[in-house]
Amino acid sequence: MALADLQALERSYLMPTYARHPVEFVRGSGSVLWDVEGNEYLDFLGGVAVVSLGHCHPALVEALTTQAGQLMHTSNLYYSEPALQLAERLSRGSLGGKVFFCNSGAEATECALKLGRRHRPRGNFVVLRGGFHGRSLGALSATPQPAKQLPFEPLVPGFTAVPRDDPQALSDVVDEQTAAVLIEPIQGEGGIHPVPVETLEAARAACDRSGALLVFDEVQCGNGRTGTLWAYQGLGVTPDVMTTAKGLGGGVPIGACITSPEYGDLFQPGDHGSTFPGGPMIAAAANAVLDVLDDRSFLDAVAEKGRRLGEGLERLGVANLEGAGLMWGFDQPEAPALTRSLLLDQRLVVNATGPDRIRLLPPLTVSAEEIDTALERLGTAIG
Ligand SMILES: Cc1ncc(COP(=O)(O)O)c(C=O)c1O
Numbered sequence: 001m002a003l004a005d006l007q008a009l010e011r012s013y014l015m016p017t018y019a020r021h022p023v024e025f026v027r028g029s030g031s032v033l034w035d036v037e038g039n040e041y042l043d044f045l046g047g048v049a050v051v052s053l054g055h056c057h058p059a060l061v062e063a064l065t066t067q068a069g070q071l072m073h074t075s076n077l078y079y080s081e082p083a084l085q086l087a088e089r090l091s092r093g094s095l096g097g098k099v100f101f102c103n104s105g106a107e108a109t110e111c112a113l114k115l116g117r118r119h120r121p122r123g124n125f126v127v128l129r130g131g132f133h134g135r136s137l138g139a140l141s142a143t144p145q146p147a148k149q150l151p152f153e154p155l156v157p158g159f160t161a162v163p164r165d166d167p168q169a170l171s172d173v174v175d176e177q178t179a180a181v182l183i184e185p186i187q188g189e190g191g192i193h194p195v196p197v198e199t200l201e202a203a204r205a206a207c208d209r210s211g212a213l214l215v216f217d218e219v220q221c222g223n224g225r226t227g228t229l230w231a232y233q234g235l236g237v238t239p240d241v242m243t244t245a246k247g248l249g250g251g252v253p254i255g256a257c258i259t260s261p262e263y264g265d266l267f268q269p270g271d272h273g274s275t276f277p278g279g280p281m282i283a284a285a286a287n288a289v290l291d292v293l294d295d296r297s298f299l300d301a302v303a304e305k306g307r308r309l310g311e312g313l314e315r316l317g318v319a320n321l322e323g324a325g326l327m328w329g330f331d332q333p334e335a336p337a338l339t340r341s342l343l344l345d346q347r348l349v350v351n352a353t354g355p356d357r358i359r360l361l362p363p364l365t366v367s368a369e370e371i372d373t374a375l376e377r378l379g380t381a382i383g
Contacts, residue, residue: 003036021343028055031366033349041347044362044374048351049188049220049327052247053292054363060250063288064281073279082283089290090258094230095242098264101277102255105219106134108243109182111257111272112215113138115241116180118266119213123179124158126170126212128199132189133182133217142182164195167202174206180213180241181206185231188220191357192322192329200237207240213263215241219255223247224293224364226325227303234324247364250289254282293364302326302364305371309360312375316382318358328360329353338381346377 003022010020025041027034031054033041046052053060067082074080087099100111116123125142127133133142137156140149144161162169164187174181181203187193207214216239221231223244228234230242240263245255254277259266276282292298306325313321318330332338335352342348353359362374 030054043349044360045349046363049246049361053250054365059288063284067281067284072281083278086283095260097259097261100257103253105245106136106139108255109133109139120179126181128164130190131184167198171202171206178212182215184217186221191353214239219245252285332358348377
């Protein structure tokens with residue numbers, strides 16, 4: 001079908017929530033995408049940090065097709081080995097407590113907020129400015145960005161936002177009425193801004209003092225992206241609860257909320273639930289992703305490639321470069337226009353998180369050569 005016909009269908013039948021580029025991708029392999037006309041692109045966005053193993057990684061395809069041919073879904077009313085194996089691996093590889101599966105990052109946020117309320121009934125929440133936790137009404141209430149929040153007021157009450165670089169302000173607002181402090185250790189949708197470690201430490205201390213839960217949102221910065229399996233493992237501050245999604249599925253929808261041992265039994269039967277999560281097919285996919293990611297030499301390579309990308313961007317002289325591992329952002333005037341010309345002229349897929357910020361989130365399997373090619377194309381476009 002021609003692009004004009006797709007656009008006509010979109011105008012007629014899709015709610016107009018996205019500004020799409022005029023490209024239809026039809027095939028992918030590793031860090032490469034092909035459009036319907038056969039043009040080849042280098043993907044440095046990875047489906048917004050989802051395609052952690054690159055497109056159509058053979059182990060992921062194999063896990064999905066095998067499980068799809070065996071059993072796709074039964075419901076959470078019965079046992080299923082792939083989900084229980086996945087829960088054990090997630091717990092052992094992170095906080096050591098229990099896991100609730102869901103379908104997305106926003107749902108993982110909702111789970112963490114409800115856990116907070118179970119922990120401290122009627123308690124409030126503290127979040128950081130510039131953070132993003134999802135679009136459902138609870139997650140949106142935790143996302144202090146006026147443009148996203150204002151059209152949907154009244155929001156869920158009880159959220160206080162403080163600056164990400166003011167540890168004292170954070171410490172001052174956390175008290176015995178606080179259910180949880182929710183932090184994205186590296187703010188992704190905000191344009192890739194690592195939260196200062198002093199803020200993370202202040203949050204940890206404030207939660208220890210007040211008894212509030214410290215929750216880290218690792219939906220974007222987790223799953224190996226920073227060169228450790230979870231970002232917090234490289235930061236020296238351990239949360240009580242962690243959320244993740246995106247790269248855990250490598251391309252299929254999954255989310256998870258993981259606790260430390262102390263908070264594993266906050267929910268009781270009937271407190272929370274969902275139809276699809278923990279299904280055999282999605283859990284088999286996530287297990288296949290972890291088989292690749294949860295490996296010291298793979299994670300070391302992510303860190304090494306991340307340094308190569310960061311140093312290359314620095315050499316290009318981009319402004320306000322921030323990031324870690326394979327997630328980087330920098331300032332660039334008219335970022336959406338640059339993103340479009342990178343896509344259409346340079347065949348490099350990146351994205352603009354705002355009018356003047358570019359974000360790079362390549363697959364974790366990206367090669368050093370692909371990083372050099374992406375830097376060349378960026379250099380050409382930036383001039
Ligand atoms: C840090 C973070 N939390 C939550 C979300 C929401 O995830 P989802 O879009 O899967 O609901 C996102 C999505 O970009 C995210 O980056």
